[in-house]
Amino acid sequence: MYPAYSQTILEEPQTSYQNYIQQAKESPHWKQAEFDGFTLPAQGLSKPYCNKWISYGCDNIKQHPRNQHYAEHTLKTCKVSSCPLCFESWIGRQGNRSTKRLSKFLEKRRFSFRHIVLSPPPDQAVNLTYSGLKKWLQTALKVANIQTAMVIFHPFRFQDKKKSMPYLSPHFHLLVYGHVTNTTEFYNKTKWNIKNLGDLKTDKDIFTCTRYLLSHAGVKKGTHTVRYLGDISYRKLKVEKEGKIPHCPYCFLPLKIFSINFDSKHEPPPIDHVGLWNPNCFSPVDDIGNDTKIPFYEMNDDNESYSEELIYSFEELMHIKLNSNKICEHKYFYNQLKFKTSIRCRTIDSFC
Numbered sequence: 001m002y003p004a005y006s007q008t009i010l011e012e013p014q015t016s017y018q019n020y021i022q023q024a025k026e027s028p029h030w031k032q033a034e035f036d037g038f039t040l041p042a043q044g045l046s047k048p049y050c051n052k053w054i055s056y057g058c059d060n061i062k063q064h065p066r067n068q069h070y071a072e073h074t075l076k077t078c079k080v081s082s083c084p085l086c087f088e089s090w091i092g093r094q095g096n097r098s099t100k101r102l103s104k105f106l107e108k109r110r111f112s113f114r115h116i117v118l119s120p121p122p123d124q125a126v127n128l129t130y131s132g133l134k135k136w137l138q139t140a141l142k143v144a145n146i147q148t149a150m151v152i153f154h155p156f157r158f159q160d161k162k163k164s165m166p167y168l169s170p171h172f173h174l175l176v177y178g179h180v181t182n183t184t185e186f187y188n189k190t191k192w193n194i195k196n197l198g199d200l201k202t203d204k205d206i207f208t209c210t211r212y213l214l215s216h217a218g219v220k221k222g223t224h225t226v227r228y229l230g231d232i233s234y235r236k237l238k239v240e241k242e243g244k245i246p247h248c249p250y251c252f253l254p255l256k257i258f259s260i261n262f263d264s265k266h267e268p269p270p271i272d273h274v275g276l277w278n279p280n281c282f283s284p285v286d287d288i289g290n291d292t293k294i295p296f297y298e299m300n301d302d303n304e305s306y307s308e309e310l311i312y313s314f315e316e317l318m319h320i321k322l323n324s325n326k327i328c329e330h331k332y333f334y335n336q337l338k339f340k341t342s343i344r345c346r347t348i349d350s351f352c
């Protein structure tokens with residue numbers, strides 16, 4: 001009855017996704033696009049630590065193979081949609097979150113989510129505020145009998161295939177669960193246009209579609225870019241939170257932040273290193289109060305070496321404050337253990 005995502009439709013968002021990402025970084029027109037406080041992603045300012053490396057690791061070397069240090073170098077992101085350096089990782093995280101929520105809802109259900117576009121009459125829409133449009137959408141959804149849906153607001157459409165020139169044309173994209181109304185009747189009742197873009201058959205389809213929609217969504221500080229209505233709302237559907245503190249795969253202690261010793265006799269690890277390395281190359285970063293600065297790393301222009309910069313970063317400072325106690329407790333607990341072999345049994349060898 002409704003078209004499934006055919007190969008051509010699936011390929012289209014792929015290529016235009018890349019176009020949007022490129023234009024977000026390059027197009028001067030994207031900067032100017034503004035509607036009721038909404039802008040396009042990546043048009044704000046980055047912070048000094050964005051897209052730089054942090055040396056996370058574990059120096060509990062007694063419980064590591066060959067008494068080596070475990071390092072897990074990680075790219076820092078500010079997680080903000082308006083950041084020109086971090087917006088792609090914002091899209092990825094937000095896309096994962098939405099996919100997780102929608103998949104969880106689908107676990108015991110027969111049908112898929114369907115991607116639709118709801119557009120109010122353009123000449124009226126451009127004169128309204130976001131909250132006016134949102135209220136109007138609510139009425140339209142009632143007429144269409146849509147209850148369970150994910151909503152993303154797009155204030156703009158694009159004039160060119162390259163996606164470099166946005167123009168004001170507010171509309172909503174929805175991933176809807178359930179029956180979608182007859183289009184002509186809906187238009188006659190509401191003057192809104194409804195367009196069916198097909199079913200999203202797999203988790204991957206949901207992710208690809210969400211990622212595509214986020215790449216040129218309207219973003220505004222303090223406003224949710226993605227909204228969930230009905231049975232997938234935050235109130236009705238609880239989804240496990242991601243982002244637990246990473247742990248050492250060898251001894252299971254929470255990871256600490258280290259600074260890399262460039263003056264040691266040993267070669268420092270590659271900037272993107274994950275795994276065991278010589279412990280002489282690392283010094284732990286201790287909490288010396290609120291002035292503690294965090295060592296961040298960035299490739300030099302030669303593309304071979306990298307250098308350190310000390311930057312204040314609240315999130316990492318909190319990580320140090322919260323974890324130093326935990327690590328002490330863990331260590332104390334291990335030292336009290338009579339049968340340490342039980343820990344060794346859990347050691348993972350495949351990382352060696």
Ligand SMILES: [Zn+2]
Nearest residue numbers: 050078083086
């Ligand atoms: Zn950033």
Ligand SMILES: [Zn+2]
Nearest residue numbers: 058060248251
């Ligand atoms: Zn460890």
